[in-house]
Amino acid sequence: xxxxxxxxxxxxxxxxxxxxxxxxxxxxxxxxxxxxxxxxxxxxxxxxxxxxxxxxxxxxxxxxxxxxxxxxxxxxxxxxxxxxxxxxxxxxxxxxxxxxxxxxxxxxxxxxxxxxxxxxxxxxxxxxxxxxxxxxxx
Amino acid sequence: xxxxxxxxxxxxxxxxxxxxxxxxxxxxxxxxxxxxxxxxxxxxxxxxxxxxxxxxxxxxxxxxxxxxxxxxxxxxxxxxxxxxxxxxxxxxxxxxxxxxxxxxxxxxxxxxxxxxxxxxxxxxxxxxxxxxxxxxxxxxxxxxxxxxxxxxxxxxxxxxxxxxx
Numbered sequence: 566x567x568x569x570x571x572x573x574x575x576x577x578x579x580x581x582x583x584x585x586x587x588x589x590x591x592x593x594x595x596x597x598x599x600x601x602x603x604x605x606x607x608x609x610x611x612x613x614x615x616x617x618x619x620x621x622x623x624x625x626x627x628x629x630x631x632x633x634x635x636x637x638x639x640x641x642x643x644x645x646x647x648x649x650x651x652x653x654x655x656x657x658x659x660x661x662x663x664x665x666x667x668x669x670x671x672x673x674x675x676x677x678x679x680x681x682x683x684x685x686x687x688x689x690x691x692x693x694x695x696x697x698x699x700x701x702x703x
Numbered sequence: 704x705x706x707x708x709x710x711x712x713x714x715x716x717x718x719x720x721x722x723x724x725x726x727x728x729x730x731x732x733x734x735x736x737x738x739x740x741x742x743x744x745x746x747x748x749x750x751x752x753x754x755x756x757x758x759x760x761x762x763x764x765x766x767x768x769x770x771x772x773x774x775x776x777x778x779x780x781x782x783x784x785x786x787x788x789x790x791x792x793x794x795x796x797x798x799x800x801x802x803x804x805x806x807x808x809x810x811x812x813x814x815x816x817x818x819x820x821x822x823x824x825x826x827x828x829x830x831x832x833x834x835x836x837x838x839x840x841x842x843x844x845x846x847x848x849x850x851x852x853x854x855x856x857x858x859x860x861x862x863x864x865x866x867x868x
Contacts, residue, residue: 575713575716575717575720575766578717579717579720579721579724582721583721583724583725586725606734606735607734608733608734609734609735609736609737609738610733610734610736610737610784610787610788610791611734613737613788613792614788614791614792615792616791616792618733618734618791619733620732620733620734621734623732623734688728692731692732695731695732695733696731698733698787699731699733699736699780699783699784699787702786702787702790702791703783703786703787703790
């Protein structure tokens with residue numbers, strides 16, 4: 566598959582853009598230090614209500630996971646590890662599925678269906694505590 | 704040219720789908736959920752324009768519809784975060800802090816009065832050789848003291864204030 570053909574495949578474009586976004590999240594977690602506490606993104610929920618929410622400390626948690634300080638990451642946000650693994654897994658899936666998609670044109674529709682079902686199920690499992698929290702208070 | 708015409712709206716559909724997926728992930732994270740409404744609206748607008756283009760040229764609409772549906776759901780979740788914040792603030796009763804401070808002050812005042820009720824207060828004023836001593840006590844406390852002396856315990860509270868010139 567040449568460069569031109571890759572650009573004509575919506576699935577591949579979506580995969581690469583999403584992989585790029587996940588890599589940006591990883592870079593963000595790597596650049597900003599949990600010790601300096603210089604994160605540009607602050608919790609809007611906490612700013613408005615004055616109380617921490619269920620996702621507070623996620624940036625710290627990601628940064629600490631990238632630096633190998635897993636125990637401290639759990640202290641900042643207990644769901645940080647599972648969300649980080651979800652993003653890491655998605656990054657891997659985007660590349661692997663793109664390669665399979667390019668090399669096996671006959672099974673493209675099946676691959677997309679598996680991707681949608683698998684990713685949706687993973688998303689629901691990983692983000693379930695956040696969804697429950699939103700439902701609880703809305 | 705024909706191929707370009709048939710793919711009309713596809714690029715907008717892809718952009719809408721990517722924006723909608725990112726919005727969906729953002730919307731379920733409470734810290735950034737409220738600002739996810741902005742990319743959510745962008746996704747809906749992109750999908751709507753893409754859909755109209757696709758309808759005109761009779762091109763495939765699968766990706767565009769996916770972008771539109773995910774965008775609408777993500778925007779709704781993001782919008783619900785405003786209600787979540789409202790309920791949360793109400794739960795912790797942030798607006799009523801003066802009343803809470805007054806309540807705490809009353810509690811402290813009650814505790815001090817209760818402590819002083821049973822106390823003997825002694826004030827000593829010394830000026831060279833001159834010495835003035837004022838003792839204030841309640842009958843209740845004296846009786847309690849006698850009772851405690853009889854029982855062999857001494858836990859009477861004494862407060863002594865000495866003022867020197």
